[in-house]
Amino acid sequence: MTEFDNGTDQGLPSPDPAEEENPKTLYNIRMRASVNGKHCSGGEEILAEKDLEDGVARLFKRGFESPSPHFRKDVSISIRVEGVAPEKLRRSALLPVRQLDSDDDQTTRSFIRSFLHLSLRQISVDHEKATQNILDCIDSFLRPEAAAMWGAIILSPSGEKIPLPDDGVRTTHIGIESQTRNDLLTSARSNGISGRRFPEALMLASKVLAQRQVHLELCISDDPTYTTGYIAGKNIGYIRLPHIKRSGMTGGGRIYLLNKSPDEEELAALITELKESPFLFEKTAPISPPQKLTDLLLTCKQELECHPIPSSPE
Numbered sequence: 121m122t123e124f125d126n127g128t129d130q131g132l133p134s135p136d137p138a139e140e141e142n143p144k145t146l147y148n149i150r151m152r153a154s155v156n157g158k159h160c161s162g163g164e165e166i167l168a169e170k171d172l173e174d175g176v177a178r179l180f181k182r183g184f185e186s187p188s189p190h191f192r193k194d195v196s197i198s199i200r201v202e203g204v205a206p207e208k209l210r211r212s213a214l215l216p217v218r219q220l221d222s223d224d225d226q227t228t229r230s231f232i233r234s235f236l237h238l239s240l241r242q243i244s245v246d247h248e249k250a251t252q253n254i255l256d257c258i259d260s261f262l263r264p265e266a267a268a269m270w271g272a273i274i275l276s277p278s279g280e281k282i283p284l285p286d287d288g289v290r291t292t293h294i295g296i297e298s299q300t301r302n303d304l305l306t307s308a309r310s311n312g313i314s315g316r317r318f319p320e321a322l323m324l325a326s327k328v329l330a331q332r333q334v335h336l337e338l339c340i341s342d343d344p345t346y347t348t349g350y351i352a353g354k355n356i357g358y359i360r361l362p363h364i365k366r367s368g369m370t371g372g373g374r375i376y377l378l379n380k381s382p383d384e385e386e387l388a389a390l391i392t393e394l395k396e397s398p399f400l401f402e403k404t405a406p407i408s409p410p411q412k413l414t415d416l417l418l419t420c421k422q423e424l425e426c427h428p429i430p431s432s433p434e
């Protein structure tokens with residue numbers, strides 16, 4: 121018998137159930153599914169031991185059912201379960217949510233430009249140039265020939281791409297308490313928001329924006345049928361942006377814009393934190409109704425003026 125084996129398979133008496141399960145121990149389950157090597161679904165949860173089997177079954181079902189039945193025989197699913205070290209777990213709150221009322225991609229683009237102008241004033245020496253660099257980056261995501269990325273790109277405060285060791289940084293190790301999830305879903309529903317994407321995107325953005333070095337995140341899905349993206353910013357929260365791209369566009373991507381150009385060590389520490397440090401959300405924040413472009417910009421301006429960030433040299 122190895123030191124990891126509890127002996128039950130050898131006919132030895134089962135351990136005392138009270139010792140067997142530690143209700144405080146949490147586990148991170150991560151699922152990735154692909155069809156013929158192409159990623160088609162992913163998901164993760166952080167759960168107590170008693171909920172693990174259900175969680176594994178839920179994520180398996182999600183991965184297995186993501187390709188159409190015709191391609192199911194080609195699906196490959198990997199599920200990984202890891203214990204979460206209690207001293208590493210950060211219990212956190214989700215970002216508050218605002219929404220742009222937009223009927224077309226021109227309005228949304230115009231909001232993004234004006235918002236970047238406002239927000240970048242807080243960190244960048246040349247906010248005009250930085251805004252343009254970020255808009256150029258968005259355009260590069262949306263080019264028909266753009267290759268899909270695995271993770272997010274990281275930009276310096278001036279909007280220059282910072283070289284990364286891998287194909288983007290993938291933020292993982294996030295979970296949500298079940299009551300918090302229910303509260304979030306109820307509030308989302310009453311604001312006309314449905315589907316799995318929004319809670320997951322909000323959790324990701326809430327972990328990313330909790331990092332001291334990240335000033336804002338922008339996301340455009342690479343799903344051609346999903347045209348709602350977001351910007352999340354320090355002191356602003358998460359802004360849902362309908363029509364961030366036109367329907368049918370296959371490109372997408374994520375940007376993490378930093379408030380200071382990092383040295384090698386700072387960059388490595390940020391990447392490790394995003395990839396490895398476990399976040400459990402146990403508090404949700406309000407979702408505000410959609411606002412017209414000028415009203416939402418005014419709200420953002422007021423928020424930023426209330427919470428100025430001391431400008432940091434690049």
Ligand code: AMP
Binds near residue numbers: 268290372
């Ligand atoms: P999605 O919203 O899943 O369509 O993802 C849009 C883009 O965001 C992808 O092309 C990736 O570049 C990036 N991305 C997706 N998931 C993550 C993640 N967990 N962490 C960082 N970037 C991601």
